[in-house]
Amino acid sequence: MTGRVRTLITPEGLTLPLMLATRASRAGGLIIDMIVIAAGLFAFDQIMRLVFQGVMDGAGSDPAQSSRAAAEFVAVVSVLVGFATWYGYFLVQELGPRGATLGKRLVGIRIAARGGGRLTPEAVIARNLLRDVEIFYPLIGLLMVLGQSVQGEDSGMLGWVIGGWLLVFLLFPFFNRDALRAGDVIAGTWVVERPGTRLAAVLSAQGAAMAEGASDVTGVRYAFGEAELSVYGERELQTLERLLRDGQPDALKAVHAAICRKIGWDPGAGDERAFLEAFYAQLRKRLEANMRFGKRKADKFS
Incomplete structure (x- = not known):
C-alpha cells in the first residue's frame, strides 16, 4: 500500500498525499467505459435505422431504390457520431471537475496532473490520442490479420510485429514505479484513487x-x-x-x-x-x- 503513496505539491505550496490507482482498477475503468460507449453507439445505430425505415415507409418510397441511399446516409452519420462519441466521451468528462470518466468514477479513480496544476485540454487530448496508438490501433490490426488468416491469406510477419507493438505498450505500466502508461508520460498525468473520506x-x-x-x-x-x-x-x-x-x-x-x-x-x-x-x-x-x-x-x- 505504501508503495503507491505519493506526495503532490500544489502551485500554492499545499502538500497533498495521493494514492496511485492500481493497474487492475485502471483496466476495469477502461472496460466499463468501452461497454458504455459500445452500448450507446449500438442503441443510436438501431434508433437511426428505425427512424429512416419509418420515414421511407411513410413517404411511400420504393425500398429497392431508396434503401441503398438511406443505408449510406445512416452509415455516414454513424461514423461521424462514433468519432465524436469516442473522443468526446473521454475529453468532456476528464476535463470536468471530477477529472474522470464514468468508468473511472465507478472504480474510484481519477486523472491528476503530476505537476499539481489543473488538467489542461492539451494533456487530456494527448493521453487519449496515445491510447489509440497504444491499444486500439494494434488490436484492430490484429483482428484484420486474423481475418486474413481465416480466409487463407498469408500475412507473413505482420501479425508478430503488431503483436509485439501491443505487448510493449501493455507492459509499459509494469516497468515504471508510478504505473504510468505511455500516454501519461507524454501528457504529464497520473491516475490516482479518489479520496473516499466522508x-x-x-x-x-x-x-x-x-x-x-x-x-x-x-x-x-x-x-x-x-x-x-x-x-x-x-x-x-x-x-x-x-x-x-x-x-x-x-x-x-x-x-x-x-x-x-x-x-x-x-x-x-x-x-x-x-x-x-x-x-x-x-x-x-x-x-x-x-x-x-x-x-x-x-x-x-x-
Missing part, C-alpha cells in the same frame, strides 16, 4: 485551532470575504487542518505565503498561525453552510 471527517476541527477573534500577536482580527473563501475547497481545508495540527513553522510560513498570493492579501510576516487559523475557521464555516443547501466544493478546481 465530509464529516474532512471538516473535523479536532486538533486544529478555531480562532476567529483577534490575533494574540498583532491584535488584528482577520475577516475574509466570499471571494477569498471561494478559492479553496474540502481537500485544501483538510490539508490546512493537518498543517495546523503539526505546527511546523516553516510549513506554516510557506502555506501562509501561498494563500496570501492566491487571495491577494499582504498581511506581513510574524502572524502566520493566527492568519491560517482564522482562514481555516471561516473556510470551514462557509463549506458547512453550503452543505446545508446541497452545495459541495471538493477542491479548488471544483
Whole structure:
C-alpha cells in the first residue's frame, strides 16, 4: 500500500498525499467505459435505422431504390457520431471537475496532473490520442490479420510485429514505479484513487485551532470575504487542518505565503498561525453552510 503513496505539491505550496490507482482498477475503468460507449453507439445505430425505415415507409418510397441511399446516409452519420462519441466521451468528462470518466468514477479513480496544476485540454487530448496508438490501433490490426488468416491469406510477419507493438505498450505500466502508461508520460498525468473520506471527517476541527477573534500577536482580527473563501475547497481545508495540527513553522510560513498570493492579501510576516487559523475557521464555516443547501466544493478546481 505504501508503495503507491505519493506526495503532490500544489502551485500554492499545499502538500497533498495521493494514492496511485492500481493497474487492475485502471483496466476495469477502461472496460466499463468501452461497454458504455459500445452500448450507446449500438442503441443510436438501431434508433437511426428505425427512424429512416419509418420515414421511407411513410413517404411511400420504393425500398429497392431508396434503401441503398438511406443505408449510406445512416452509415455516414454513424461514423461521424462514433468519432465524436469516442473522443468526446473521454475529453468532456476528464476535463470536468471530477477529472474522470464514468468508468473511472465507478472504480474510484481519477486523472491528476503530476505537476499539481489543473488538467489542461492539451494533456487530456494527448493521453487519449496515445491510447489509440497504444491499444486500439494494434488490436484492430490484429483482428484484420486474423481475418486474413481465416480466409487463407498469408500475412507473413505482420501479425508478430503488431503483436509485439501491443505487448510493449501493455507492459509499459509494469516497468515504471508510478504505473504510468505511455500516454501519461507524454501528457504529464497520473491516475490516482479518489479520496473516499466522508465530509464529516474532512471538516473535523479536532486538533486544529478555531480562532476567529483577534490575533494574540498583532491584535488584528482577520475577516475574509466570499471571494477569498471561494478559492479553496474540502481537500485544501483538510490539508490546512493537518498543517495546523503539526505546527511546523516553516510549513506554516510557506502555506501562509501561498494563500496570501492566491487571495491577494499582504498581511506581513510574524502572524502566520493566527492568519491560517482564522482562514481555516471561516473556510470551514462557509463549506458547512453550503452543505446545508446541497452545495459541495471538493477542491479548488471544483
